[in-house]
Amino acid sequence: MQYVVGTVTEFEERRAKIVQIGNRTVGVFRINDEYYALRNYCPHQGAPLCAGKVLPNLSAQDGRRVDVDEETWFVACPWHGWEYDIRTGQSYFGADHPPARGYHVSVTAEPAGSPAPGRSPGPFVADSYEVRVQDRYVVVDTSRRPDRPPR
Numbered sequence: 001m002q003y004v005v006g007t008v009t010e011f012e013e014r015r016a017k018i019v020q021i022g023n024r025t026v027g028v029f030r031i032n033d034e035y036y037a038l039r040n041y042c043p044h045q046g047a048p049l050c051a052g053k054v055l056p057n058l059s060a061q062d063g064r065r066v067d068v069d070e071e072t073w074f075v076a077c078p079w080h081g082w083e084y085d086i087r088t089g090q091s092y093f094g095a096d097h098p099p100a101r102g103y104h105v106s107v108t109a110e111p112a113g114s115p116a117p118g119r120s121p122g123p124f125v126a127d128s129y130e131v132r133v134q135d136r137y138v139v140v141d142t143s144r145r146p147d148r149p150p151r
Contacts, residue, residue: 001021001141002139002141003139003141004137005021005026005139005140006019006028006138007136008136008138010138011030013033014029014031014054014073015029015054016028016040018040018050018051021142022142024040024041025039025048026129026140027040027051029054029086031054035132035133036128036131037128037129038050038075038086038089038126038127039128039129042079042080042084043124043125043126044080047077047078047080048078049126051078052075052077054076055075055083056070056074057069057072057119073087074092088125088128089126089128090125090126091125091126092120129141
């Protein structure tokens with residue numbers, strides 16, 4: 001099913017517009033003039049996921065300088081701060097929230113397909129939906145889901 005959820009002028013950059021689609025609420029995000037949709041439900045413990053903060057990927061390469069990746073954006077669950085990639089719904093552990101006890105590791109090359117420095121895929125994936133702009137209307141398609149990265 002396809003749903004018109006508003007005109008492009010109704011969407012603020014880097015903020016979710018929460019819409020009702022059938023029996024579910026969905027957060028539609030405008031990031032760098034691209035549109036993404038996630039179900040407004042955190043698979044971790046059921047929080048209203050899209051009410052969380054929208055954050056760019058941050059990484060510290062040398063321990064002093066912070067790099068901001070304006071291409072990779074996350075929404076942080078308002079209950080526990082669990083972060084989900086807005087494009088795919090994949091959860092990630094940040095460097096300050098490791099999934100288990102941390103150990104010193106040396107890495108000589110970044111693995112292919114790694115989503116962002118300093119992050120490891122988590123066990124949860126939020127539902128995401130395809131979004132497109134059609135004649136200045138933002139349309140969410142719940143019948144197809146975007147491809148998700150391999151786990």
